[in-house]
Amino acid sequence: MQQQALIDTTADYVKSQLEGEGSGHDWWHIFRVWNNARYIASQEQGADQLTVELAALLHDIGDHKFHDGDETVGPRMVRAWLEQQSVSEDLIQSVCGIVEQLSFKGAGTSSAMPTLEGRIVQDADRLDAIGAIGIARTFAYGGHKNRELYNPAIPPVLHDDFAAYKSSTAPTVNHFYEKLLLLKDRMHTPTARALAEKRHRYMEAFLEQFYAEWNATDLF
Numbered sequence: 270m271q272q273q274a275l276i277d278t279t280a281d282y283v284k285s286q287l288e289g290e291g292s293g294h295d296w297w298h299i300f301r302v303w304n305n306a307r308y309i310a311s312q313e314q315g316a317d318q319l320t321v322e323l324a325a326l327l328h329d330i331g332d333h334k335f336h337d338g339d340e341t342v343g344p345r346m347v348r349a350w351l352e353q354q355s356v357s358e359d360l361i362q363s364v365c366g367i368v369e370q371l372s373f374k375g376a377g378t379s380s381a382m383p384t385l386e387g388r389i390v391q392d393a394d395r396l397d398a399i400g401a402i403g404i405a406r407t408f409a410y411g412g413h414k415n416r417e418l419y420n421p422a423i424p425p426v427l428h429d430d431f432a433a434y435k436s437s438t439a440p441t442v443n444h445f446y447e448k449l450l451l452l453k454d455r456m457h458t459p460t461a462r463a464l465a466e467k468r469h470r471y472m473e474a475f476l477e478q479f480y481a482e483w484n485a486t487d488l489f
């Protein structure tokens with residue numbers, strides 16, 4: 270199959286799977302990550318475009334959060350889809366390798382990514398976790414999980430293992446400290462780092478205003 274036709278049919282497949290999803294992992298998240306990834310790849314030298322685009326499109330298919338924490342569902346679904354499209358085994362392995370390693374696993378865990386394509390897609394995904402969209406997605410996810418917005422009595426925890434991070438039921442504001450504010454220093458590419466700096470400052474300003482309103486310090 271032609272590269273563009275493979276990308277287009279993959280986009281249609283992902284759209285049909287994730288359209289209308291309500292926790293911030295919907296088709297439009299994929300669409301933004303796909304755009305971010307194409308932009309970063311255009312600014313950095315030497316990435317394989319097809320691998321980047323397929324991994325960006327397929328990265329949240331079968332997400333562990335929606336399969337009782339099972340991290341093997343996603344890569345298996347990606348492999349099944351690509352095999353159905355008669356894609357080469359090399360390309361399947363590259364894309365599955367990226368999807369397997371993409372997820373944020375807690376503050377004290379590493380985000381090693383062995384390939385440039387993987388680093389680009391991880392940066393692209395993480396850019397969509399911060400800034401205005403990141404804030405919106407985080408509260409959407411918290412609502413989906415019935416979490417409190419904020420509870421001053423429950424401090425954030427910097428998890429150093431994935432199981433503890435995954436099972437957290439803390440209020441949504443804690444997620445800023447447990448993940449979102451850590452992401453700018455974990456960007457791999459200079460292109461994503463520059464974008465992340467701006468989105469990071471926007472989240473800091475949001476939190477400052479949030480606490481001012483919460484504590485009524487903006488009233489008196």
Ligand code: ADP
Nearest residue numbers: 293371372373394398403406407410411441444
């Ligand atoms: P990754 O793509 O790095 O695996 P996730 O899929 O875990 O990240 O999370 C994607 C987004 O979902 C987060 O950036 C956040 O907006 C939201 N989210 C995930 N876990 C939580 C949580 N515990 N509390 C609030 N929002 C969350």
Ligand code: NI
Nearest residue numbers: 302328329394
């Ligand atoms: Ni994602």
